[in-house]
Amino acid sequence: MFDHDPTDPHEVGLNADRLAAMPAYFKENYIDTGKLPCMGLLVSRGGEIAHESYTGSTEMGGKEAISTETIFRIYSMTKPITTLAIMMLLEECKIRLDHPVSRYIPEYKNAMVWDGGTAAAPKLRKPDREMTVLDLVTHTSGLTYGFLMQDETDEIYRREKVGHPKDTLQDMARQIGQLPLAFSPGTEWRYSHSIDVLGALVEIISGQPLDEFFRERIFGPLGMDDTDFWVPPEKIHRLMACYQKDAKTGETTLADPGGAASKLYAKRPNLLNAGGGLASTIRDYHRFALMLLRGGTLDGARLISPKTWEFMRQNHLPDGQTMRGMGRSAFTEVMADGVGFGLGGSVVQDIVQTRQPGSNGTFSWGGLASTFFWIDPEEELIAIQATQLMPSSTYPMRMQYQQLVYAAIDW
Template sequence: MFEHDPTDPHEVGLNADRLAAVPAFFAENYLDTGKLPCMATLISRNGEIALEDYRGTTEFSGSTPIGPETIFRIYSMTKPITSLAAMMLFEEGKLRLDHDVARYIPEFADVEVFDSGSREDYKTRKPDRPMKVLDLFTHTSGLTYGFMMQSEVDALYRKEKIGRPDETLQEMAKRLAKLPLECSPGDEWWYSHSTDVLGAIVEIVSGMELDQFFRERITGPLGMDDTDFWVPEDKIDRLMACYERHPITGEVTQSDGAGRASKAYSKRPKLLNGGGGLVSTVRDYHRFCLMLLRGGTLDDARIISPKTWEFMRQNHLPGGQTIRDMGRSLFSEVITGGTGFGLGGSVVTDVVDTQQPGSEGTFSWGGLASTFFWIDPEEEIIGIQMTQLMPSSTYPMRPQFQQLAYSAIDW
């Protein structure tokens, strides 16, 4: 869904030449050099699209160009949507941030913290306090991800095959509760399955599976018709391929095929991954961001209140710390300096410490296959970038995107 063609950049205080330099930079440095198969770019200001650009193809050496209809795996850009779903239930009084997670998933009442040993033989201790719902929003729950390759706990996740496709979201959450935590809740920031557990709570509290909740309460009302956990038959040809770059050899291989060659998205999955399972388009995700920028409303749809959105984009890390201050995780989707964490995404707390232009209160996050968004309420700017290369830390595309975009501001 797209109401009109991009507006004249000058009408929203942006320099047309500098704005045009944004996609040109990525074409010259990433597409022409063979590092990426494509790049989609969207920048809006004051709710008006000033730049929408699609370059490259759906596969390396392919002939099908990407465009507004191209469907991307957005992975962790699912997290803000799941977090929003939980805050909608919060607004209805059906959950609180200070509630114990065990109130909704009793298995978490007995969760312990890894103390010593190896994944084969280890000792645990009791946490200093129970895991709270807030900890799930902010990744301070003590949970982690198996792909970290950083600790004995993430090795246990791999051993136990956390995230396997033959179980439901609630089943996965219950299995997570049987494994030790990296730390006591609230002590450290670990990028993690926290949002998956939050998604399980959304299902439990609402009585709906997560995809149904999204369609009925968020993506449906917002007209995000191409955003879901799978791609139906009549749209599957629009799904582009996904690639992965080996961290040592640098070799790039295809991790999932385009269209009907996709092994992961051609049918509804059993595991509705609330932390990273959605696919979407640039235009769909812009509607989500625009709803937030406008205080929870888009067209005739009221999703949340403006005060709830304002609350979500505050830094909720303990004592006003940044991700860098309390982060033990080696992986983050954003710069960790000068950046705290809100309810579902990162929040800029100190522009100077981020080492690039921007605004305090900017809310952002990205996905594993190099998708990214940010919402700057002060400048009323939304930026969205999509391609399909894992991991997202391969190239410094996100800070480059932002520094180029902010250089286009005239007034």
């Protein structure tokens, strides 16, 4: 859904020439050099879209150009949407952030913490306290991801095949509850399956499959007609290809084809990945971000209250810590220096420590295939970036995009 053409950048205090130069930068440095297939960019200020551009093609070296219609795998940009669903249930008094997770999933009642040994023969101890819903929302739960390759706990996740496509979301959540925690809840920050478990809570509390809840309560009201866990037959031709670069060999290969040949998105999955399963368009995701910027409402649809959005974009890490200061994990979808974690995304606490222009209070997150968004309430600014290359840490595109956008502010 798109109501009008982009506005004159000058009318919202942005420099038209500098915005117009952004696509050329990514074309010259990434697309023409064969590093990326494409780049989609959108910048809005005060709710008015001032720049929208689509450069490159739907596959490496292809002839079909990307456009407003192109559907991208947004991976972990699913996480803010799942968190919003929990906050909607919180507003209805159906859940509290201080509730123990075991209140909804009994397997978490007796969760134990890894305390040495090996993955095959771990030593375990009791946690300092039970895991809460807030721990899930803030990635301080003690859960992990198997792909982190960091210690024995994520090795156990790999061995137990956490996230197997045959499982349901609730199957996976129950399985995770029986595996060792990497640390006692609330003591560290680590990127993890926490939001997947959060999605299982949405299903348990609402009595609906997660995709149904999303369509009925979020996507429908916001007009996000092209966002879901799969792409239906009449739209599947709009799904572009996704690539991955091997860190050791430097070779870039096809990870998942576009269109009906996609192995992951051509049919509804059994596992509704609440932490990274959605596909969407740039325009759809802008409507989600704009709803948040406007305090939880868009075009007459009120999803959450302004106070709930204000609460979400505070730093909820203990004692005002940052992700860098609190975490052993080297992986995050944003920079960790000077950045805390809110509910559903990161929050800039000290712009100086980020080493680039911006604003304190900026809320952001990204996805594995190099998608990214941020909301800067101080500047009333939203920016979205999308291509399809894994992992997202391959190139410094996010930082470069932020530098280009903030350089375009005139007043």
